[in-house]
Amino acid sequence: MSESSILQCNEVTVAFDGFKAIQGMSLHLRKGELRFLIGPNGAGKTTMLDVICGKVKPTAGTVTFKQSIDIAKKKEHQIAELGIGRKFQAPSIFPSMTVFENLEIAMRQKRGVFTVLFARMKAEERERIERQLEMIGLQDKADWRAGGLSHGEKQWLEIGMMLLQEPEVLLLDEPVAGMTDKETDKTGELLIEIARQRSIVVVEHDMEFVRNFASKVTVMHEGKLLKEGSMEEVQGDDRVAEVYLGK
Ligand code: ADP
8 A cells, every 4th residue: 555545445245225336446645646537427426425425335455545444335424524525516605694604613623523613713714714715716705795705706705615624635516517618627736735635525527627637537437447547548448448438
C-alpha cells in the first residue's frame, strides 16, 4: 500500500435482494487526487459512493480509510466524522438564510455534528468564512439569500459548506449537472484547487467536463471495473468505446 493512499476499496460487492449491483470492484485513491468515476447508467457508480460514505453496506470486500481504518461496517455519521464528505446532486442549503449564514452553520458543524451552535463569531472564524467565500467565488454575494443564487452558485455554496467541515475525501455526485458551460468550467477549476489539499471522487456523466478536467478516470460497467487510466487511455480502449462512448 503506497504511503500516499487515502482510500482503498478492495473487491467490493453489493447485492440488493440477490441482484449484484457491484461485483468485486476495487478503487484506490491517493491523497490529493481528483478521480472521475464514469460509466453507463446502472454501472454501479452511485452505489460505489454509497458504500464509501456508509449509506450502503458491502456484502463482501473491504473499505480502508487512511491505510488502517476499516470503514466498511461503520455507520454513515461515523464515516462523516472521520473525514469523508458526500455531496448529492440536489444542493442541501438553507434557502432563506444568507450565503454567509449558511457557511457559518456549516463551520459550526464539525463533520456533521454540531459543536457550538450560535456562538459569537471570533475574528478568525469570520476570516475563515471570508476565505471560503473567495474560493467558491461568492465573496460579493455573502449577504444574498441562498435561495436567490443561481443553480451553479448554490452548488458552489454547498461545496464551500462541505469544505468548512474539513473532509479529507469529498464524494461528489454529478456536480455540474444543470450548469451553464461557464459554471461548469469554473467548477472544474474549483475542484482542481480543492484537490491540492484533499482527495475527490466525482461521479460524472458530462464527458466534455471529464475530458477537460480529469487526469485519471475509472470506468465501471455492470458493477465491475472496466478500465482505469488517463482520459486518453480510457478513450482508446475498445471495450470502453463499445459500452460507453458509443463509438
Ligand atoms: P449508476 O450510478 O452507475 O447509474 P447505480 O449505482 O445507481 O448505477 O445502480 C447500479 C444498479 O443497482 C442498477 O441496476 C440499479 O437499479 C441497482 N440499484 C441501485 N440501488 C438499488 C437499491 N437500493 N435497491 C435495488 N437495486 C438498486
